[in-house]
Amino acid sequence: MLVASFFCVLTLDSFAQAPATAASPNLETAPKGNSKISGIVLDSAAAKGVEFASIALFNVADNKAVDGTTADETGKFAITKVAPGSYKLLISFIGFKDKTINNIQVEKGKDIDLGSVQLASSVQNLQEVTITGEKSLVEEKVDRLVFNAEKDITSKGGDAADLLRKVPMLSVDLDGNVSLRGSSNIRVLINNKPSTIIASNVADALKQIPADMIKTVEVITSPSAKYDAEGSGGIINIVTKKNNLQGLTLNIDSGVGNRGTNLGLNGSYRKGKMGFTLGGFGRAFYNKATSVLNQTTFSEGGSFLTNQSSNAKDRGLFGQYSLGWDYDLGKNQALSAGLRYGTRNFIQKQNLTINQFENDVLSATSQRKVDRKDLSGTVDFNIDYIRTFKPQQEWSISTLYSRTGLTNNFNTDLLSQSGAVSGKLKNENQNYNSEFTLQTDYQTPIAKNQMLEFGAKGIFRTVNSDYKYLTATESGDFTLSTTNPSGSLNYNQNVAAGYVSYSLTTKNKYTIKAGTRYEFTGITADLGEQGKISIPNYGNLVPSINVSKALSGSTTVKAAYNRRIQRPGIQQLNPNVNLSNPQSITTGNPALSPELTDNFELALSTNIKKTYINASVFARQTNNSITQIRMAVDTLQGAVVTTYQNIGKQQAYGMNVFANVYLTPKWTLNGSIDILHSYLEGQAMSREGTSVPVSNSGFNYGGRLMSQISLQQGWGLQAFGFYRGKEIQLQGTRTGFYMYSLGFKKDFPNKKGSIGFAAENFLTKGVRFTSDLTSPQFVQTSQTQLYNRNFKITLNYSIGKMSFDAPKKKTKSVNNNDVMGGGDGK
CATH class of the missing domain: 2.60.40.10 (Immunoglobulins)
Known part of the structure; x- marks a missing residue:
């Protein structure tokens, strides 16, 4: 209202x-x-x-x-x-x-x-135009907030997740899962382009992107009709550094730390109308963690308590390699192509001890050594063409082919009380996700202050998963398990979409952007020999409207409404049952249907002397929400299985306030406060095995604070702190956590590079958080300690001769902000 x-x-x-x-x-x-x-x-x-x-x-x-x-x-x-x-x-x-x-x-x-x-920019005259630093940090547009990331110090040697923790309205947990205003159902694009690995797991994809190669982060809270209707919480577009340089350039970026090491090499060559870019980035991390789980399940025969403890060593290697090419076909035409390969290798070695009590009496003790491997390789190939007829009138056609192969395996040694291997268990889980996209867009001004845009898009997606369990004695060969599940998933999804969008800028400083989009989704799916899954086709009309008004001085007020849909991703669909921990099992649900969300937003941004302030209030209503559900397992005493279901309803409202102030021309202080209230309503299982209504609600508070000082002779200092409060889930809560860092850098005299040092969580061993879950069937409390105290040295250096040239034409690219990624999937 x-x-x-x-x-x-x-x-x-x-x-x-x-x-x-x-x-x-x-x-x-x-x-x-x-x-x-x-x-x-x-x-x-x-x-x-x-x-x-x-x-x-x-x-x-x-x-x-x-x-x-x-x-x-x-x-x-x-x-x-x-x-x-x-x-x-x-x-x-x-x-x-x-x-x-x-x-x-x-x-x-x-x-x-x-x-x-x-x-001419007045960026070098901060004493006279104090707001210039403000504009370089945060820029307001009618449908998004743009955060300038180029001046960050402590993120040198880190990844995109480290940087996104500093962006207003975003929250990033310890695993790298991103949420926008409390919702993790968001789309993440890289230079306006999607990737199948992002569709499968956003957190792991962010680990492949070096933070110091990011130019800006666009937080699109109210996407227009031009964007895919997917992503109920909004869209995050990460724009990496680009240039229009003639000649040959080469940039080396490296960092060494006790918890992570990175090495990046990026080069470009441009002569005349043709340009090439070649990039490579690799990041290795090494960490350890301990955890404790206390889980009580209830049945007609009494209670069953599971007490387990574990210690784990995590090793990861993430890389991204790209080759780009562009060519100016003529005065009004441009062609570009790109090839990118991303790799993810995560290995965990875990020692797990499980004690089981039946009616408070110890009934069994077991030990396991679990080796877990999450591996993936992603190939993206795109060709984009744009034709400009006159200023602002252009037509583009874009294509994208992506294919990701994922391996999620684990090997378990079952140990006797003496510590000897008594048996072995292996889970092999191979996944493939491929898609081909064809998109065309046309825009034309219909008056000096009006713009009309329309276009069409088709996405042809295939997801396959084959999984099986193998068992062996302490010295025998592996054979197919007769008790643990094996199977496959073949999932085909075709999306046809069309949109129209209209923009109007009035003389009295109103900007109105309104449009609508229609998407039709057709799905066929089967479980191999187990037969087909009945998933109906569906069509959705998703309107959007964004209005902004420039008031007196530098104040802007905005209002927006949009409807979004959220399709399930491979992490939620994959029916493979993960039994690496027999008392805490996970599996997907291939019968999930999409969720539908209505979003409302009011925002105001202004400058008060040397201070920039952005404040917003928002509300959203989600039906058929996809969330994690936990229930007891009838066939395995004391075990709880975690899966995904479409719960009935999810409501959220809250506010965000961000401010940046120039304490002096060379000393800035900025931070934000987030307040969110969530209400979730769905169904859970009773002790008798029947479905009963369940709900949960509560507030979540968070914030961040960052200060940066530019000193003489090229020295710079930066401090950062982040806090995320208690998270509300349908069946319980997860406690909050905090992170902090302090870093400095020294620019080389020739401005060709810099050397720096940063420390993260240096006053404590690491971060500890707990999860408390309740249901008529069980009570579960878990605690995890991450030893992520980190010290790192960074080095950046550029070589090559360069000269600026006129900007080349920008080609449009495919934006598949289209399916739910990994993480909690709330």
Whole structure:
């Protein structure tokens, strides 16, 4: 209701107000004519339009403002009904130096086209324009918040998950799972491109991206109709560093720490119309953890207690290698292609001790040594073409083929009380996820302040999984298990989509972006010899509207509504039963259906002297929500199985406040506070095996704080702290955790590189968190201690001769923000 009222106010206000200008209140007394002064305002460094720049027209005779306007989203402006005379034009925008154009002589009936007017950045003059650092850190757009990541120090040698912990509205847990305003049902894109490995596991995909190669992080809280309807919580687009350099460049980036080591090598070569890029990044980590689980299950015969403890050593190696090519076919055409390979190798060696009590009497003790391997290799290949007919009128066609092979295996040695191997158990789980996407988009201006976009897209996706269990004696060969499950999943999903979107920028500084998208999803699935799964096809109409209003000074207010759908991903669908821990079993659910979410948002951003503030309130309603469900196992006493189901309903509302302040021109302090209330409602199993209603609700609090100081002679210092509070789940809670870091760097005198040092969680051994779950069938408490105290040294160095050239045309690319990733899947 609040959002609807806001929309009404915006609509009435847009008709009631006179055109906003940069002139004085007495503009109506200025003489009018029939001439026009027009032009386009460009950023001199980026050669792109400066949207919403202020233009004021002054009469030279008395130096008074007689008219004015603001530039549109592309930097274009026009002042009409100008009387004959001598004028000067003042163009200004926050973060740029003012530009004055003198000696404008207007003759009766003759228009004046000023062409391109370039504004120079004032980023080096922080004492005079204190807001410049603000704009370089956070940028507000009608449907997203853009966080500039280029100045981060402590993330050197880290990965994307380390950096995303510092972005407003985002929360990243210790495993790297990302949530936006409390929802983990989000899409993560890399340079507007998806990958099948992201669809399978977001947390692991983020470990493949070096933090210091990230330029910006775009948090799209209210995606327009142009984006896939998937991702009920929103979209995160990670933009890596690019350049338009002529010549050969090479950048070496490395870091060594007691918990992780990384090495990156990136090069580019460009001559004339053709360019090549080649990149490689590898990161190894080594960690250890201990955990304790106390689990009590209830039955008609009494209670059954499981007490287990474990210690584990984790080893991981993540890599990403890419080859890019682009070519300017002509003045208005561009072609690009890319090949990327990502690898993930995670190995865990765990010692597990299990004590079982029946009615408070010890009934069994067992020990296991578990070797777990999660391995994957992903290949992405894309070809993109764009044709520009005139400014802002363009047509593009994009293709993408992705294929990921995943291996999730474990080997278990069953030990006797003496510690000797008494038996062996092996689970082999092979998964393949492939997809082909064809997409075309067209956009055209239908007036100087209006834009029309429409397009179509097809995704053809195949998911296959083959899994089996093998057993052996202490010295015998492995044979197929007759008691543990084996099987397969063949899952085909085809998505056909079309959209239309309309944008309007008014003279009184409103920006309205509205559209709708229709997606039809067809699914066929079977479990091999066990037969087909009945999953109906479905179609969804998903509207969206975003409205922003630039108020006085540098204040912007926004309102948005959108509907999103969330399809299950391979982690939720895979029916393989993981029995590496026989008392805590996990499996997927291939019969999951999608969830549907309605999102509402109100936001305000402003500058108060040297402080930038962004505040937002939001609410969402999700039906058929996909979440984790835990239940007791009838055939295995004391065991609890974790799977995924479509629960009935999930509601959330909350707020986020982010602020950045320049304490001095070289000392910044920024942070944010997050408050979220969640309510979940679904079904659980009773002790008698019947379905009973269950619900849970509560608040979650979180925040982050970062301070950075630029010192003399190239020295820099940065401190960071992060806290995530208690997380509400359908059947319980998970306690919060905190992380902190301190780092410094020293730039080399020739600005070719830097050396740095960072320490993370250095005052404690690591991070400890607990999970408390309850149900009519069981009570479970678990505690995990991660020993992630880390010290690292980083080195960055660039070589090569380079010269700047005009920016090349940007080709569009496929955005499959389309399926649910790994993590909790709430």
